[in-house]
Amino acid sequence: MKKWLLSILILTLAVVLIACGSENEEDSSGGDDDSSSEASKWDEIQEEGELVVGTSGTLYPASFYPEDSDELTGYDVEIMKEVADRLELDLSFEEYAVDGLLSSIESGRVDMVINDMEITEERQKSFTFSEPYKHSYSTMVVREDDLSGIDSLEDIEGKVHGGGATTVYAQIAEHFGAEIKSYGNVTNDVYLRDVENGRTDLIINDYYLQSLALEALPELEVTIHPDLQFHPKESGIVMPEGEDELKEKVDEKLNEMREDGTLTEISEEFYGGQDASEKPDVDAEEIEGLDI
Structure with missing residues (x-):
């Protein structure tokens, strides 16, 4: 009987030690995972040295190809080029249909989206928006x-x-x-x-x-x-939810561009001399009961 009890105690102790060891290993590896998961989108972009941006390429004059040209341009596109340049980053565009742009952020295929995307309360529940670059x-x-x-x-x-x-x-x-x-x-x-x-x-x-x-x-x-x-309405650059550091960097450059007249200059080029970077002097009707 004593031998049987001793065997049980030894087995129990072994199980406890194994469990503790596993827990410690998980704590240790979990710490590593936590530290790697703390890397922000901005950190990733800096490491890559490139911004990957989603746009449609078919939305004239915000994002389009001029006739007989294979170079993407437009108000939104040129703003994004200027932001990337001021952040000292390379820039590439990925083109998606309008209905696929936001999901391209969620899937990680792009870092952000610019496509005359309206800032709404509903969208802000799932994404981070820059300051408005268009009104x-x-x-x-x-x-x-x-x-x-x-x-x-x-x-x-x-x-x-x-x-x-x-x-x-x-x-x-x-x-x-x-x-x-x-x-x-x-x-x-x-x-x-x-x-x-x-x-x-x-x-x-x-x-x-x-x-x-x-x-x-x-x-x-x-x-x-x-x-x-x-x-x-107001339009902003769309980024993954909670990426506050990336938003801060983008907003800083947009504000610089507003103050030095770059946003106005780009807008007047693509919007027939009109400045879409400022609120228009129009009494547009607010729609009651619209949940967006």
Whole structure:
């Protein structure tokens, strides 16, 4: 009996020692994991020496390819180039459809996104935004002959809105009862022609983007609705959630660019002499009950 009890005690002691040893090893390795996980996105970017930025490449004049050119440019693109240059980093762009841009941050395929992305309360729950580099408001492209039968925002109900399904503009359209026709990563003329030919009835989007797109395609029989200006907005560079150090570095350069006139200069180049870096002098209607 004594031998049996002694064997049990020895086995119990061995199990305790093994468990303690494993726990200590986990503590030790866990410390290493914690220290490596503490490396911020900014640390990673500095180590790589490069910023990888997501954009669509099809959003004129924010992010696009000029005719007969393979060089990406636009208001957003040139701002990002200047930020990277001032941070002394190389820069590369990865192109995604609008509905895939935010998920490219979550998957780690890009470090940040710039694509006229509106700063909203809902998005700020999952992402970090820079200070605004653009201020604007929303307008609506409709058919030129009858304004697509729309006299007010309430008249959108039952109409077909063309655009990315995950955009704030689609949310506005749905808020007023429109059906959403979504697209892949297509250029502005595809959206506009669908309004002209009746496949869709309207496109809600940014005033500056829409006015420049229509100027570039004057042959299309579509127009910006003359009586509807709504939903004032701000656009920022999107970064992973909680990356405060990266935001601080980006904001510092954006503020420098605002103070030395670089943001104004870039905006006037791409927005027909208009300064989108400052709040427009327009009384745009706030939309009540819009949860974005």
